[in-house]
Amino acid sequence: MDNLFGELRLGSLRLAPLGARRRTRVTTSRAAAEYTGRWGWAVVVGEPARAAGTPERCHCGTPRCAAPGLHPVPGAGPSGGPGPDASVLFPTGRAFDVLDVPEQAGLQALVRLERMGTQIGPVLAAPTGRLQFLVAAGTARRLPDLLYRMGWDDAALDLACHGEGSFVAAPPTVLAGLGPVRWLRRPTRDNAGCPPEARLLLGTLAYACHRGRERTPEPAWIA
Numbered sequence: 424m425d426n427l428f429g430e431l432r433l434g435s436l437r438l439a440p441l442g443a444r445r446r447t448r449v450t451t452s453r454a455a456a457e458y459t460g461r462w463g464w465a466v467v468v469g470e471p472a473r474a475a476g477t478p479e480r481c482h483c484g485t486p487r488c489a490a491p492g493l494h495p496v497p498g499a500g501p502s503g504g505p506g507p508d509a510s511v512l513f514p515t516g517r518a519f520d521v522l523d524v525p526e527q528a529g530l531q532a533l534v535r536l537e538r539m540g541t542q543i544g545p546v547l548a549a550p551t552g553r554l555q556f557l558v559a560a561g562t563a564r565r566l567p568d569l570l571y572r573m574g575w576d577d578a579a580l581d582l583a584c585h586g587e588g589s590f591v592a593a594p595p596t597v598l599a600g601l602g603p604v605r606w607l608r609r610p611t612r613d614n615a616g617c618p619p620e621a622r623l624l625l626g627t628l629a630y631a632c633h634r635g636r637e638r639t640p641e642p643a644w645i646a
Contacts (some may be wrong), residue, residue, distance in 0.1 A: 454595055455511050462615040464518050466593065469493040469510035487583045489515075489523060489555065489591040492599050510596040516587030519544070519618045520562040521555045523583040528631035529554030533607075535627050544618035546608040547591065550601035555591060556628070557610075562586065562621040569622055575629045582632045584621075 458464045470493050481488035493510040515521050524532070526548070533554070536543055547555040562569075563586020570576045585591055592604045 451509060451511050451595065454593065458511070458513070458593065462518075462610055464615070465514055467495045467512050467514055467590070469495055469512040469590070469592070469596070471509055485589070487523060487553070489521065489549070489553075489585045489589060490596075491551065493590075493592055493596065495590065511593045512590040512596070513593050515585040515589045515591055516560055516563065518560060518616075519557040520560050520621070521547070521585040521589075521591050522558055522562070522621060522624065522628060523553055523555050523585060524628055524632055525581050525635055526552045526554050528581070528635040529556070529628070531634075532624070532627045532631040535631075536624060541623055541627075542614070542619045543608060543624070544614040545606065545610040547594070548605045548607040549592065550598050550603065554607060555585075556624055557614075557618045558621040558624065559618050560586070563589075566621070569625055570629065573622075573626050573629065575633070578629070578633055579636065580629055580632045581636070582629060 455466045458466050469490060481491040481494075483494060490510070490512055493512065495512060495514075496509070513519075513521075529546075533543065533546065544557040546557070549555060563584040566584045567576065570578075570580075592598060594605050595603045597603045
């Protein structure tokens with residue numbers, strides 16, 4: 424492992440046993456109620472998950488879509504709770520934006536950031552092999568300038584930011600044929616209403632994404 428990340432230990436990030444996940448399964452309606460009532464986040468009802476198709480290539484045409492195949496149902500709202508097959512989506516650009524990176528790079532950056540004592544907000548783990556870091560709203564429109572100031576503007580990075588007009592699938596939404604979206608780092612009273620500024624995370628995330636392109640991907644486990 425390179426000097427920036429040192430020896431990477433992912434013991435605390437391992438996937439929980441399947442039986443344990445089943446015992447703690449949360450319904451979409453309960454999750455939506457928690458997001459709006461406890462954390463003050465907006466949610467919308469999305470299309471039900473489909474078993475067929477290629478989820479990574481969403482029909483919306485957006486590269487690295489954060490809700491592949493799952494988009495808001497026109498006229499639907501969370502009042503009364505979504506149906507059992509519906510998805511729950513976060514509209515980004517309101518309470519937060521989302522930095523979206525490959526899973527392995529995200530895990531390496533997360534370990535490094537926590538070692539440094541950096542404030543980290545909630546982190547989503549999507550079954551598409553992506554990690555999504557919740558950061559301050561407005562990051563998407565400032566991302567090119569932030570990368571420029573950090574010297575990453577001309578690098579080929581597998582790093583995206585979802586902001587105004589985009590949607591991110593929220594746990595426990597199931598992405599077609601792949602599995603559920605889960606929390607890798609759950610929201611807390613300290614970070615739900617005040618996600619970190621992107622500049623605190625971006626340098627480490629960009630470096631991890633850059634290094635990830637130079638070596639063969641390794642298996643990663645998610646808590």
